[in-house]
Amino acid sequence: MLRTFTLAAATAALLLPGGPLPGLEPASAEASAGRWTAREAAAFWTPERMASAAPVPDPPAPGAAAPAAPGTALPGTALPGAAAPAAPPAPAAQPAPAPEPFASAPAAPSAPPAPAASAAAASAVPVPAPAASTLPALVTAPSATAPAPSASPLPAPVLPSAPAGVGKDFDGIPVVGRMFVMKGAGAYFCTASVVSSPGRDLVLSAAHCLIGSDTRQIAFVPQYTLANPRPYGMFPVLRDSGGRSKIWIASRYRAEGAAKAATLDVAFAQVGPDADGEEVEDVVGGNRLVTGATFTHPKVVLIGHPAPAPRPRVCVNKTTKFTSTDPASPGSFLRIDCTGYPGGTSGGPFITRFDEDTATGDVVGVIGGWETGGPTADTSYSAYFGAEIRKLYQSAVAGVRAE
Numbered sequence: 001m002l003r004t005f006t007l008a009a010a011t012a013a014l015l016l017p018g019g020p021l022p023g024l025e026p027a028s029a030e031a032s033a034g035r036w037t038a039r040e041a042a043a044f045w046t047p048e049r050m051a052s053a054a055p056v057p058d059p060p061a062p063g064a065a066a067p068a069a070p071g072t073a074l075p076g077t078a079l080p081g082a083a084a085p086a087a088p089p090a091p092a093a094q095p096a097p098a099p100e101p102f103a104s105a106p107a108a109p110s111a112p113p114a115p116a117a118s119a120a121a122a123s124a125v126p127v128p129a130p131a132a133s134t135l136p137a138l139v140t141a142p143s144a145t146a147p148a149p150s151a152s153p154l155p156a157p158v159l160p161s162a163p164a165g166v167g168k169d170f171d172g173i174p175v176v177g178r179m180f181v182m183k184g185a186g187a188y189f190c191t192a193s194v195v196s197s198p199g200r201d202l203v204l205s206a207a208h209c210l211i212g213s214d215t216r217q218i219a220f221v222p223q224y225t226l227a228n229p230r231p232y233g234m235f236p237v238l239r240d241s242g243g244r245s246k247i248w249i250a251s252r253y254r255a256e257g258a259a260k261a262a263t264l265d266v267a268f269a270q271v272g273p274d275a276d277g278e279e280v281e282d283v284v285g286g287n288r289l290v291t292g293a294t295f296t297h298p299k300v301v302l303i304g305h306p307a308p309a310p311r312p313r314v315c316v317n318k319t320t321k322f323t324s325t326d327p328a329s330p331g332s333f334l335r336i337d338c339t340g341y342p343g344g345t346s347g348g349p350f351i352t353r354f355d356e357d358t359a360t361g362d363v364v365g366v367i368g369g370w371e372t373g374g375p376t377a378d379t380s381y382s383a384y385f386g387a388e389i390r391k392l393y394q395s396a397v398a399g400v401r402a403e
Contacts, residue, residue, distance in 0.1 A: 162316070178191060201400065225311045265383045
């Protein structure tokens with residue numbers, strides 16, 4: 001969002017360079033070659049480094065040169081392989097996997113499994129489900145009713161009471177956290193959330209948070225707070241054999257930029273297991289991705305991680321439809337008025353049908369889109385989750401299955 005740039009600039013932010021990306025492929029970021037496991041991510045992303053991270057800055061327009069990094073590495077630390085790192089050549093683009101058809105039957109959002117294994121629910125992807133799994137489906141429109149989610153062994157979160165549209169800091173929920181990323185010599189973060197998938201390993205955020213050829217050392221931390229920075233461990237964004245992070249961003253977004261392609265400001269990332277070998281959705285649950293719904297929802301829970309705050313922020317309000325009149329940034333977006341969502345909240349989920357018992361719901365948007373989330377901290381925007389976002393999710397699922 002535009003407000004992230006102002007805040008990040010004050011903390012020595014680095015803008016992102018350009019470069020072509022393959023359409024609907026793991027398309028981001030080259031990373032240092034080698035393994036990137038949960039233990040390595042935890043050793044790199046210390047509590048001190050996470051606390052020092054700034055909001056991810058806005059990407060530059062396509063073809064614009066990025067300024068040199070001002071040198072924001074932590075004192076006494078160095079990036080892996082750091083003497084004078086040269087960017088490795090981009091791996092050759094591979095053909096995007098063909099998306100597979102989705103069923104439209106709705107299913108409940110997932111929650112962490114109860115001690116007794118439950119039967120597998122219908123999956124949106126026609127592939128065998130993992131044993132003892134409750135795979136929620138991606139649906140093409142919200143349903144009036146859905147089966148009750150499975151019981152969660154985690155304590156039920158407490159959402160603070162507040163008038164509609166008033167943001168409040170709270171302790172967070174397990175499916176939402178911070179996505180930490182290195183760009184140049186700087187440590188940055190956005191907000192991200194777990195989205196249900198057959199592999200139980202996909203995380204959803206905004207594309208402008210994760211795009212860039214110098215993006216690396218990416219890790220997701222559920223329910224991050226300053227006082228308890230890793231309550232459910234750390235989940236590294238995986239890399240392919242060429243060293244690229246496994247992130248799916250629409251090729252048109254990369255080609256046209258954050259303004260002209262604002263309606264595609266969405267990214268999916270595949271995360272690896274935690275240090276105990278557990279997949280993220282098995283640990284904290286996952287929201288169900290809903291596409292083809294309305295722009296106007298009577299009740300949306302908006303969660304984000306504001307840069308200056310030690311805890312995340314939550315707000316409940318309705319959404320409205322906003323259509324841009326700016327020819328440089330066309331399209332229609334979800335809009336929500338919620339106070340106190342500055343830099344760092346980009347990528348935060350718009351959740352409908354939120355169940356406080358399971359701390360999950362239906363995700364219909366993420367903070368981003370128009371003006372990369374909005375020019376002020378009190379009104380936020382999201383790309384509409386329509387056919388293109390559905391295809392992007394399908395591509396991510398297919399890419400994970402192809403391993």
